[in-house]
Amino acid sequence: MPQHWIRFSHPDGRGFGLLEGDAIVVHEGDMFAAPRPTGRRLTLAAVEVLTPTEPTKMIALWNNFRALGEKLGLALPPEPLYFQKASNSFLPTGGIIRRPANYTGRVVFEGELGIVIGKTCKEVPEAEIAPYIFGYTCVNDVTAVDILNKDPSFPQWSRAKSFDTFGVFGPVVASGLDPDALHIRTVLDGVERQNYPVADMIFPPRRLVSLLSMNMTLSPGDVICCGTSLGAGSMKGPRNEIEVAIDGVGRLRNTYVDTAGVDTAGAA
Numbered sequence: 001m002p003q004h005w006i007r008f009s010h011p012d013g014r015g016f017g018l019l020e021g022d023a024i025v026v027h028e029g030d031m032f033a034a035p036r037p038t039g040r041r042l043t044l045a046a047v048e049v050l051t052p053t054e055p056t057k058m059i060a061l062w063n064n065f066r067a068l069g070e071k072l073g074l075a076l077p078p079e080p081l082y083f084q085k086a087s088n089s090f091l092p093t094g095g096i097i098r099r100p101a102n103y104t105g106r107v108v109f110e111g112e113l114g115i116v117i118g119k120t121c122k123e124v125p126e127a128e129i130a131p132y133i134f135g136y137t138c139v140n141d142v143t144a145v146d147i148l149n150k151d152p153s154f155p156q157w158s159r160a161k162s163f164d165t166f167g168v169f170g171p172v173v174a175s176g177l178d179p180d181a182l183h184i185r186t187v188l189d190g191v192e193r194q195n196y197p198v199a200d201m202i203f204p205p206r207r208l209v210s211l212l213s214m215n216m217t218l219s220p221g222d223v224i225c226c227g228t229s230l231g232a233g234s235m236k237g238p239r240n241e242i243e244v245a246i247d248g249v250g251r252l253r254n255t256y257v258d259t260a261g262v263d264t265a266g267a268a
Contacts (some may be wrong), residue, residue, distance in 0.1 A: 009047060050138055050170075063227070069201055080212060082212070085167040097140075112184060113137075116223055126210040142165070186232075
């Protein structure tokens with residue numbers, strides 16, 4: 001059975017634990033290295049849910065699903081194509097995704113599977129990679145898509161992907177499951193917009209982590225966004241409810257606010 005790890009804020013401070021239904025079994029120590037139960041339980045309603053890890057970096061893939069690549073006329077990449085999202089963009093479930101004040105173009109949702117690293121990973125062969133993967137989470141890789149190719153001399157991946165609130169992930173990290181049979185669903189205002197399988201990935205999770213570890217050291221808590229597939233689209237506002245759901249992992253629910261001055265009371 002998968003375990004679902006969650007981080008939270010409470011009047012007594014920040015903590016983490018295992019989510020069991022609507023209760024959190026509070027743990028102490030290091031989530032990634034033999035955490036210990038404290039004997040305390042908290043209700044989910046009594047806490048503020050945080051991002052499930054505090055990554056040193058969030059790496060995100062482009063052109064990693066065959067179906068989308070075929071639709072766009074893209075060749076299969078010989079190696080992972082990726083960018084990074086800045087830490088200021090990180091947002092937990094329940095948080096409000098906001099349009100940047102200086103941007104008037106399309107804001108796009110991209111539901112994705114996120115891989116969470118569990119221990120320092122550098123130059124690890126694929127056959128040995130499993131112990132370095134702590135688990136999996138839901139990701140919404142929000143994008144100011146009209147910025148990407150605004151300047152013909154310089155594709156602006158980092159800028160388009162790293163506005164405040166654009167790196168949405170959570171609510172938990174699910175450990176102890178096989179990602180290869182998972183499906184990612186994205187629902188916008190109650191309408192399913194994406195439903196696609198991990199099995200369509202060009203670089204599946206274990207191979208992807210191994211290849212990235214050849215380029216850079218991956219640290220505990222780092223998140224690798226596996227890329228998206230068919231159905232990604234615009235959040236047009238003035239308010240949208242967006243959900244990324246992966247059975248066995250969880251449901252990442254957020255509100256997108258498009259217009260300055262919209263009343264956001266209760267949006268979380």
